[in-house]
Amino acid sequence: MEDETPRTDDEIKRAVIDRTREVQLADGDPVSEQLLEDVSVENGVVTFTVVFDRLNRQLSERLSDQLRGAGLATEGIDHVRLKATDAEAPESGLPVTGVDSLIAIGSAKGGVGKTTVTAALARALDEAGLDVAVFDANVYAPDIPGLLGAEGPIQNTPSGRPQPIDADGIEVVSLDLIAEDGPVAWRGAMVHDVLKDLLGDATWDDRDVLLVDLPPGIGDAVYTLVQQAPLDGALLVSTPTDAGASATERTGALFTANDVETIGVVPNMTATETNESPYDGDGRNLEDAINEDAVASIEPVPFDPALRTPTERSFADGTSAGERAIADLAETVESFVAGKGGTRAPEDAIDLRGLPPETCNRQAITELGVTEDGHLSLLCRHDPERLRESVAETLESDGKRLERADVEDLGQEGWLVEFETEPLARSEPLA
Template sequence: MPEHPEAARGHAAREAILAQLASVQDPELRRGLVELGMISRVDVQPGGPAVVGLKLTIEACPKRGDLVAAVREASLRVVEDVDVEVTVMTPAERRDLVEQVRGAERDIPFARPESLTRVVAVASGKGGVGKSTVTANLALAAAARGLRVGVIDADIYGFSIPPLLGVTEGPTKVEDLMLPPVVHGISVMSIGMFVGSDQPISWRGPMLHRALEQFLKDTHFGDLDVLLLDLPPGTGDVPITVAQLLPGSGVLVVTTPQESAAAVAERSGALAGQTGQRVLGVVENMSWLEAGGQRLEPFGSGGGEAVARRLTERLAESHPEGVQLLARLPLADEVRDLPATGAHAPEFEALAERLFGAPRGLSGRPLGLTPA
């Protein structure tokens, strides 16, 4: 018996709405709502608004308003009116979702042999050289190139990434999985989201190791092109832990032009050589400032070149191509202030190009498709 014309139109509209909703992603999970089972129903009846059921992961979902708006906008491309009915997943449904996004194995996805994520640990020998501002600007420059970027503030004692990037929210917890806040298109995780900005962290080595391991194992960053880790200064517990947990990571060494800073920065690169990591290059920060139409060098010159030269000699066996000075960056307010607005200092565009090149294609990227 042929389908009634009204029923046929309703079925076609339902399928069209689902097709539109398939492109709507959860901003924290970075996966499609339909794929994740967050669309519970789509009903289209003659003479009334369409009804779309949206199932949130938790009651206090911080992205509730954004999700409702996105579902409404997608549905209105097909029908003239829509009601979005919001419910919350049951504990069993949340557990199924966590297993779906994390997989059966509770490991570090970026350490898997098949991972295509480029992991870069931003290191320095001493504090005060602008390592965190380099990390923040570089993350935004990479995101501006169309790359999917995550940042881990691995400087547990001196966390500073949240204010630098303008992060005001903490992670969302779904069962035992943490969903990092996304700001300016970048997923960010920091211990600063769990403690007050003026609260000291007094942890010893095992606690530091566990915190970083939890950030890597229990945080869902999704399929990233680039993961940046802002390391604490020096060659202590955290850089060694990163080398152990992420053996395929590369190290970007940050220094200033001063010889005293350069000598200490060299040690960070040397540690990377000892732990089997790649030294990706050297960045000289605070190289100059513009004043009265002149370029001044308040901290001297040559520190970056000296670090690159000495690391080239020191790591000749593991780095036969040498270690390059990748950038000389200015001492300027914009380097410090722009990231919180979602912009980056222009000098970081060339650095992002040298480190990351073009966005990767679809090869190896999960497409979220299920065979019929």
């Protein structure tokens, strides 16, 4: 008789998915209902990434049990891990996942070259070795795709989340890559919804920095992002004019009022001895006029037509004054990101954030059942004390003892819980 036991991870994965299709929901199965963002198999461990936010708590718990059963019923699977699609999302009104640092670039004044600076800065940071993304928040006149050579249309994942367009290594999301009709009069709740759908739900792929190109003015889109997105910092862009400085100062005041740190003021399209400009002045007084509390002083960006085609520039070896100024700006942003970005959680921590409460507790117990040295690091968002109690009670019922449970508050990242128990043999799983 031919041995039909799956041999490779891919074969085991296909077998797991077949088993998962046997799980019965009201209207179908988890695959057809697009409740699974991803299924991965490695070394006998299957990880189901589940769209829990589309389910109520009762159905979430039921689906979790059924997925665990389907996984363990598959030859080659020793352990089932459940993960939520929004696991990394910080606790904000507009959560963003897959990004270490979120930087807004804004000015209430239109025509100051803010979008050009954003696109050029993205290219310079990319050349410096960072994984970069750009979100075009200008729902009224989205121009980023044209500057970065991003071509749509944006495709969706099985669960309906938008996948950013790759523009020569830079991930881009913009309404321009979706909308095929003419201009839309976006208002209020519509703006919030489109920003959540495009920025918050996008599957950003492990980006070091995400630049958010804000629209001009202080309208619904700007308020939504500044007040609800987990911004780490902001750049203010202005031409060397009184009107530009006055308008940009209002944007800076909005950032300050919402505890968004200003990285610096970018004087743009300034005049130099070798670069003529439509404006007078070198812009060196703009920092004092707009935000004297900015983290860094930024050298002016001279008027340079070369910056209008950032995909044709090399900022690492800039030959024009504008290219060199953008390279300097990239160094400033990179330094800021290095100090602000990243996670405080250990790399080996099991991510239980986004799981329903009971599923979170049961997964923690399951993970303890397969650890051989008795040490386990977990990330969660629910009450860590309740998690500790649940683990302690299960250990006690199994005749074992919880040696240690340390809890660290990671702020928007949630809670880090470090468990220490007496070592368990793999043949002695917890109940």
